[in-house]
Amino acid sequence: MNHHRFYRPGYPEDMALTEIIEAEGHLIDSHIMERIFDTVVECQGRFEVEKFHIGRTNSEASQLRMRVETPTKEQMDQLLSHLLGLGCVPVDAGDAALEEITRDRCAPEDFYSTTNHRTQIRLGGEWIDVQKQRMDATIVVVGHAAECRKLRDLRAGDKIVTGMRGIRVIPDTKDRDRNSFSFMSNEVSSERQVETAVSQTVAIMKAVREQGKKIVVVAGPVVVHTGGSNPLADLIRLGWVDALLAGNALAVHDIEAALLGTSLGIRQKDGRQEEHGHRNHMRAINAIYNCTNIEGAVAQGRLKSGVMYEAVKHKVPFVLAGSLRDDGPLPDTITDMNEAQNLYSAHLENAGLVICLSSMLHSIATGNMLPSWVKMVCVDINPAVATKLSDRGSAQTVGVVTDVGLFLDLLIRKLKN
Structure with a gap:
């Protein structure tokens, strides 16, 4: 599916901020795709699906590429923050932004606060896994490795991931193979x-x-x-x-x-x-x-x-x-x-x-x-x-x-x- 427009609220095109985002995974049977669309609408944005490929087997992932627009930078930042947790990544995000802290236990105001989902960051154009994954932590980069660390454990000189770019969150999705970890419904x-x-x-x-x-x-x-x-x-x-x-x-x-x-x-x-x-x-x-x-x-x-x-x-x-x-x-x-x-x-x-x-x-x-x-x-x-x-x-x-x-x-x- 290519270039199919789903939702465009009325505001001037020349005032819109635009991002191209991508997502991959079991987007349909895990209901992630509908949550992505709902999130754009709730953040007063609009979207245009440029590409959508449905996985045809148990193991093949679906792929989504879409253009999102918002009238203000604040709304775009909010939208990207929500979409990040659903596994969406801006296509032209570049490497993750790092900032070296100068005081123990004091992170930059725009530090990235982690979820409990698998997370990767981009360093030198390469996606690397974040270790010790947990929610409500920072991401500290040491050399070419990254790990979650609580605020209280930060030390002066640590390099902290800030902002929302160069970060990929991989939410857990419904297991099509119904293994022993999935047949107990999460309810x-x-x-x-x-x-x-x-x-x-x-x-x-x-x-x-x-x-x-x-x-x-x-x-x-x-x-x-x-x-x-x-x-x-x-x-x-x-x-x-x-x-x-x-x-x-x-x-x-x-x-x-x-x-x-x-x-x-x-x-x-x-x-x-x-x-x-x-x-x-x-x-x-x-x-x-x-x-x-x-x-x-x-x-x-x-x-x-x-x-x-x-x-x-x-x-x-x-x-x-x-x-x-x-x-x-x-x-x-x-x-x-x-x-x-x-x-x-x-x-x-x-x-x-x-x-x-x-x-x-x-x-x-x-x-x-x-x-x-x-x-x-x-x-x-x-x-x-x-x-x-x-x-x-x-x-x-x-x-x-x-x-x-x-x-x-x-x-x-x-x-x-």
């Missing part, structure tokens, strides 16, 4: 059968392992309250967890359950309130301090079961990120938020699947650190948790609305079978 639904979601999660876990990538679990204390400690401990013991990311509360209540048989003072065997049980979580924290830390409690034989016990015994790394409301906290809990974020990010490298278990705070934080091609399965009785993840840019999230203890029990049974 939040309480109607999805738990057994089906568990079976699909198991298939993804096996596929991730075959690809040599990691399975990371993000867990909240509800795992303990709903009886999910034992199946999560089994997952760790059987080698299905490569890193555990959580807060102080998961570890405290897991250790309370292991040492005293209660969770928040409620007896796990019968669900009844233990007399003076409200103090048990503090007793658990004190017990760990008396052993120096969690690893010390395991080594000394004080801690003999539970999620944290299995993590120590099987050398599964864990990060406990502190918060303002923490009791204690445990000696292993990291109260420096920057350090905790950095450790979370480090353990998420080479992850193929992240399973989030009833923790809104830590699930959303983890989603912010992940590139869009890493699948997330978010299990929570509250559908708003998975919805918030998607709304904040983690569109790869599959929401399973159910009791997390039930989900974990079914998951470990399926894996054992």
Whole structure:
């Protein structure tokens, strides 16, 4: 298809600013092309399709080349900013613009803020991949390499990508081959059968392992309250967890359950309130301090079961990120938020699947650190948790609305079978 005009609002031709943009990928079945057209209209622009080639096979991409016009530079800048996130690239953009900063943690005002999609920049006429992809970061160029870096990690002398030119974003598109990462639709639904979601999660876990990538679990204390400690401990013991990311509360209540048989003072065997049980979580924290830390409690034989016990015994790394409301906290809990974020990010490298278990705070934080091609399965009785993840840019999230203890029990049974 060539030179087909779709939309031209009325404003003087001689006042228009013009750009030629191109996009490539599964533009139709991923609904990207209609979003491109809608974006032009919403930004008070007009477009003229100069070329459109439809991919004729599963693997062949479609190609779009179009002219866009806006009445002002500000509107063109806004339009290009939106189109960039949809995979559009100005044809005559040239190399990415770089600016050397003079102060630590201070980027130029027009620095490019990243998305979680695959990104490339053009240097010396060549497109190069940006490493350590994540949302809400800058792009720093060192030699002929580029990587995402948070504002707080910028240092004087760093060369930062600015503006919108010489940047290519490659949004995730619908997988025509329907592999194990795509048959779980990215939606939040309480109607999805738990057994089906568990079976699909198991298939993804096996596929991730075959690809040599990691399975990371993000867990909240509800795992303990709903009886999910034992199946999560089994997952760790059987080698299905490569890193555990959580807060102080998961570890405290897991250790309370292991040492005293209660969770928040409620007896796990019968669900009844233990007399003076409200103090048990503090007793658990004190017990760990008396052993120096969690690893010390395991080594000394004080801690003999539970999620944290299995993590120590099987050398599964864990990060406990502190918060303002923490009791204690445990000696292993990291109260420096920057350090905790950095450790979370480090353990998420080479992850193929992240399973989030009833923790809104830590699930959303983890989603912010992940590139869009890493699948997330978010299990929570509250559908708003998975919805918030998607709304904040983690569109790869599959929401399973159910009791997390039930989900974990079914998951470990399926894996054992």
